[in-house]
Amino acid sequence: MEEQMIQHTERLFQTTREIEGLYPHVHIWGWPIATYLFLGGLAAGILLFATLYYLKGKENDMPFTVKIAPIFTFIIISIGLMLLVYDLHHKLYVWRLFMTFRIESPMSWGAWTLVAVSILSLLWPLSYIDDIEAYLHERGWKKLDKITRFIRNLEHNWLIPRFIILTFRKYRKFFAYILLFLSIILGIYTGILLSAFNAHPLWNNPILGPLFLTSGVSTGSAFVMWLSNNKKERRLMSTIDMALIATELFFIIHMIMGMQAGPEAFKQAAHLFLGGEFTVIFWVVFVGMGLVLPFILEALELKGFHIPPALPAILVLIGGYIFRMIIVYAGQMSAYPF
Amino acid sequence: MNSYLAGFLLGLLIIAAYYISGEGLGSSGGYRDCVIATIHDVAPSYAEKNSFIAPRLQAGHSPSHTFLVYLLLGVIFGSIISAVLYGRLKWSIGKAPHITNKKRLYLALIGGILWGIGTQLGRGCTSGLVLSGMAVNSLSGYIGLVGIFGAGFVFAYIFKSIWIKTSKNKK
Numbered sequence: 021m022e023e024q025m026i027q028h029t030e031r032l033f034q035t036t037r038e039i040e041g042l043y044p045h046v047h048i049w050g051w052p053i054a055t056y057l058f059l060g061g062l063a064a065g066i067l068l069f070a071t072l073y074y075l076k077g078k079e080n081d082m083p084f085t086v087k088i089a090p091i092f093t094f095i096i097i098s099i100g101l102m103l104l105v106y107d108l109h110h111k112l113y114v115w116r117l118f119m120t121f122r123i124e125s126p127m128s129w130g131a132w133t134l135v136a137v138s139i140l141s142l143l144w145p146l147s148y149i150d151d152i153e154a155y156l157h158e159r160g161w162k163k164l165d166k167i168t169r170f171i172r173n174l175e176h177n178w179l180i181p182r183f184i185i186l187t188f189r190k191y192r193k194f195f196a197y198i199l200l201f202l203s204i205i206l207g208i209y210t211g212i213l214l215s216a217f218n219a220h221p222l223w224n225n226p227i228l229g230p231l232f233l234t235s236g237v238s239t240g241s242a243f244v245m246w247l248s249n250n251k252k253e254r255r256l257m258s259t260i261d262m263a264l265i266a267t268e269l270f271f272i273i274h275m276i277m278g279m280q281a282g283p284e285a286f287k288q289a290a291h292l293f294l295g296g297e298f299t300v301i302f303w304v305v306f307v308g309m310g311l312v313l314p315f316i317l318e319a320l321e322l323k324g325f326h327i328p329p330a331l332p333a334i335l336v337l338i339g340g341y342i343f344r345m346i347i348v349y350a351g352q353m354s355a356y357p358f
Numbered sequence: 359m360n361s362y363l364a365g366f367l368l369g370l371l372i373i374a375a376y377y378i379s380g381e382g383l384g385s386s387g388g389y390r391d392c393v394i395a396t397i398h399d400v401a402p403s404y405a406e407k408n409s410f411i412a413p414r415l416q417a418g419h420s421p422s423h424t425f426l427v428y429l430l431l432g433v434i435f436g437s438i439i440s441a442v443l444y445g446r447l448k449w450s451i452g453k454a455p456h457i458t459n460k461k462r463l464y465l466a467l468i469g470g471i472l473w474g475i476g477t478q479l480g481r482g483c484t485s486g487l488v489l490s491g492m493a494v495n496s497l498s499g500y501i502g503l504v505g506i507f508g509a510g511f512v513f514a515y516i517f518k519s520i521w522i523k524t525s526k527n528k529k
Contacts, residue, residue, distance in 0.1 A: 301422050304431070313435055317442065325442050328449075 046220075046352045052103040054348040057210045058239070058341045059100035060134075061232060063093040064207035065240015067141060069257075071200040075193070083155055084248035085257075087148040092243070093141040101134065126213045133205050140199045146171060147188045159249065207233040214351060222289035222347070222354035225278060231271040238264035239340040242314075246333030254329055258318045261336065265315045272307065289354035298350045306346060310339015372493045379425045382490025385433070386477035388426035390414075395421045410478075454521045465520060480505075 037043040070090045073079070079086045105114055117131040145152060153168040174181045188195060211232030214223040238261055245257035279290035293302045314332035321327040375383050394414055398405040405411045421427045441447040453462035477483040481498075482491065484506055491499020518524060 300428070304428055309431065309435065313439075316439070320442055326445060327442055327447060331438065 045355060049107070049348055049352065051345065052107045054344040055341070056100040056103045056107075057213075057232070057348065058344045059096050059103075060130075060210045061207055061236020061340065061344075062239045062243060062337075063096045063100070063137070063141065064203045064210075064233070065237040066090060066093050066096075066243055067137065067144075067199055067203040067240075068207065068237055069240055069244060070144065071196045071203065074196050075200065082250065082253050082256075083151065084250055084253055085244050087145065087151050088155055089244050089247070090141055091145040091152070094138060094145070097134065097138045097141060101138070126209055126216045129205065130209045130213060133202055133209060137199070137202050137206055140195060140202070143184065143188045143195070144199065146175075147185055147192060149175065149185075204233065207236040210236065214347065217351070219356065220289075220351045220354050221279070221282075221285040221356065222292065223351040225275060225286075227271050227275040227278065228347075231268065231275065234264055234268050234271060235340050235343055238268060239337050242333040242336035242340075245329050246337075255322070258321060258329070258332070261332075262315055262318050262322075265311050265336075269307070269311060285354075285356045288357065289350075292350045292354060297353070298346055301342070302346055302350075306339055306342050310335060310342060314339070368489070369493075372489060375429075375490075376493065381425050382486065382493060383429065384426050384482060384486025384490060385430060386474075386483040386486055388421070388424065388428075388430040389474070390478065391421045391424045391427060454523075456523055457520060 033039060041047045066089045069085050070087075073082050074086045105111055108114060117128070118135070120128065121132060122128040149168060149171050153165075153172075156162070156164050156168065175185050176182065208229045211229035214220075214232075215225060215228040216223075218224045241257045241261040241264065245254050245261060248254050248257070276290050276293060279286040280294075292298050314335040317327050317332040317335070321329075321332075372383055375381065391414075394405070394411050397408075397411060398415055405415060438447065451459050451462055453459070473483070477486070480487055480502060482488075482502070487502040488499050488506060491502060493499075
């Protein structure tokens with residue numbers, strides 16, 4: 021009995037190979053992290069468009085982008101945060117991230133940005149509750165009346181929520197600037213978080229941050245394009261998405277060219293996509309079906325062919341998710357040779 | 359497109375597939391590999407004991423490295439692009455007007471299950487067994503052709519009331 025207890029509390033390692041998740045390559049992060057990176061990028065993209073078009077004065081021309089889509093961001097970020105906590109080994113120590121701020125740590129930036137963004141992303145749609153209700157009635161979704169009425173009651177009858185929402189409405193422009201800035205940080209941080217790992221050559225390259233931001237904004241535009249019922253909005257988002265996909269392809273090519281021109285460890289990292297384990301899934305599924313095909317479909321739609329907007333949008337979303345999965349898994353496999 | 363021309367192009371496609379990938383065309387193999395990989399992920403101990411799944415697991419066919427899986431994806435997306443170009447892309451259930459959508463979907467499900475069982479017993483479907491088999495002059499391909507078309511005639515006679523109005527279901 022006593023011996024068993026010792027076994028639980030103490031372990032002897034003869035070599036580092038016995039430690040779980042280290043051999044033959046590091047495997048600490050799995051699908052929850054990849055999913056979180058995807059959700060973070062998606063939320064950042066949606067908020068970026070909402071605040072940007074609000075600041076451009078398009079709030080009534082693009083109601084879905086500015087007022088409705090941000091409703092989803094709070095839910096998306098919450099799911100992402102739950103996945104992050106789920107991934108922690110000591111889940112109850114999560115508060116420790118919020119007892120400190122380290123300017124040199126992307127994770128610290130991310131933790132604080134997420135808190136600020138999730139609060140603002142909740143307040144943003146709350147401040148538009150009247151417009152949201154009108155929009156829902158217009159589309160015939162009266163089942164959600166109960167929720168909107170509950171929030172309006174909260175606003176009218178309770179002093180503190182009323183004060184918060186009124187203040188937010190009054191200074192919306194100021195908060196829009198902050199949220200725009202934070203959404204860019206959120207989008208780029210998901211990539212920089214990985215590139216800060218200098219032991220993994222695939223992650224440790226400066227293009228990963230901008231690439232993740234572009235991919236996140238692209239998924240955000242796909243999300244808006246998918247669910248909006250306004251033709252102009254859809255067209256605009258589809259055009260923006262095409263430009264973003266082109267930028268992504270540009271970044272990917274340069275990332276791989278840069279690695280190919282680098283030292284041996286970086287060449288090996290690039291080899292994961294050029295003949296190695298992830299070649300087919302990267303080029304066929306992510307680049308082919310997640311970037312090139314939606315680009316072609318969006319181009320055909322702009323030329324006047326009839327295409328359901330859900331199709332390119334879902335392809336972009338799946339592509340973005342697969343991209344995170346590939347980078348998270350492949351990055352852990354890439355290492356400096358012994 | 360002229361169906362004879364399409365058939366000729368399909369023949370050229372098989373030659374190209376054999377030349378490029380060393381494998382013929384087929385649609386059931388891709389599904390099988392995906393199903394096997396999923397079962398292995400969900401219930402590894404069951405999969406390793408199962409006499410159908412275990413040998414295929416040992417062969418080490420990961421769906422992400424299987425030609426037939428990508429062939430399936432290509433078929434799906436190629437047909438979408440072709441439908442877009444000819445203005446045919448819309449949601450619909452292809453059926454005869456006199457049966458309900460629900461009935462059509464149930465029948466499709468039953469048909470799909472039979473297709474799954476049949477392709478594994480026959481080691482290939484219409485394209486994998488017959489098309490690719492006949493392309494390499496394999497006897498089983500010709501037998502498969504006779505079997506599929508023969509059974510097709512019999513089944514078409516039995517189930518024709520699903521597709522056309524006969525004296526029985528006319529009211």
